[in-house]
Amino acid sequence: MRKLFSVFAVLIVISMVAAACQPAPAPSGGEGPTKVETVVVTVEVPAEGGEAQPAEAQGYGTIVARVKERGKVVCGGRTDLLGFGYLDENGKNIGFDIDLCRAVAAAVLGDPEAIEVVPLTAADRGPALQTGEVDMLSRNATWTSKRDAEWGNFTWIMFYDGQGFMVRKDSGITSMADMDGATVCVTSGTTTEKNLAAAFADAGLTYEAVIFEDTASVYGAYDEGRCDVATSDKSQLASV
Known part of the structure; x- marks a missing residue:
């Protein structure tokens, strides 16, 4: 009985596989293939701390x-x-x-x-x-x-740059490790600010950020001695 049951089970499996391999029946009435409609849903990505602001809201042209x-x-x-x-x-x-x-x-x-x-x-x-x-x-x-x-749409890269640090000659700072515990002047709302946090965290270093809305204030505070380090694009640091 067990042997017969095993053979019967195999026959059922084979039948199921064969049925699955058969092509789907054509629609009745001689009609062509069933038309499948695709619906595209556009989802707006919300801006930071605010409502959704689609980049193309103003329209082309x-x-x-x-x-x-x-x-x-x-x-x-x-x-x-x-x-x-x-x-x-x-x-x-x-x-x-x-x-x-x-x-x-x-x-x-x-x-x-x-x-x-x-x-x-x-x-x-x-x-x-x-x-x-x-x-x-x-x-x-x-x-x-x-x-x-x-x-919105960025066009093409106009200038290749990188981030740098500016310190005083007599500070004794020659590497990032020497900046552990330093106060750093930086502009808010920039990738410079985010890179600063990520780089110090990855290196296991601590720092105190002194944040300003505009870059001119960053350099002004640095000149006044309110921070040990100023960080920005290298092109900006070269212009100071």
């Missing part, structure tokens, strides 16, 4: 149309970073980043002087783009996937 109607390009930039965005002796904003803004104005409006530069702190960069306060961001901003999703 609307910014260019707005620029043409206004007659000038409004760029989020800087007025205090030598070489990139700063005021010359005549009060004119010049530099690498400002030249990019002028190039866009020349391409869209035929006039490189048809620009307005709105000075932005690091923390204001994303919100200014999301709300339409500026047409484009033409200032230093590290490209991250999170910012790409929340701020």
Whole structure:
């Protein structure tokens, strides 16, 4: 009886496998294959501490149309970073980043002087783009996937840079390990601030952050001796 049961069980399994391998029956009435509809659901990614802000909220072409109607390009930039965005002796904003803004104005409006530069702190960069306060961001901003999703479309990399630390010659600091327990001046809302925390944590070091909204205040506090170290982009440190 046990042997017969075993054979019977095998036959059942074989029958099930064979049935599973058969093609699905064609629909009755001679109709073609069943049409399967795909529904795409768009989910907005919420910005930090706020409501969802889709990067394409303003729509394709609307910014260019707005620029043409206004007659000038409004760029989020800087007025205090030598070489990139700063005021010359005549009060004119010049530099690498400002030249990019002028190039866009020349391409869209035929006039490189048809620009307005709105000075932005690091923390204001994303919100200014999301709300339409500026047409484009033409200032230093590290490209991250999170910012790409929340701020809008980054175009191409304009400048390769890295983070550095500035210390006094007589500080005795020659390596990161020497900065254990140091006070560090840093700008808020930047990848510099996040990298600082990650690097010290990975190295098992401690530090006290002295945080400012703008980079000029970072260097001012450093000059006043309020911190042992200042950290920022190497290009910025070189301009101090």
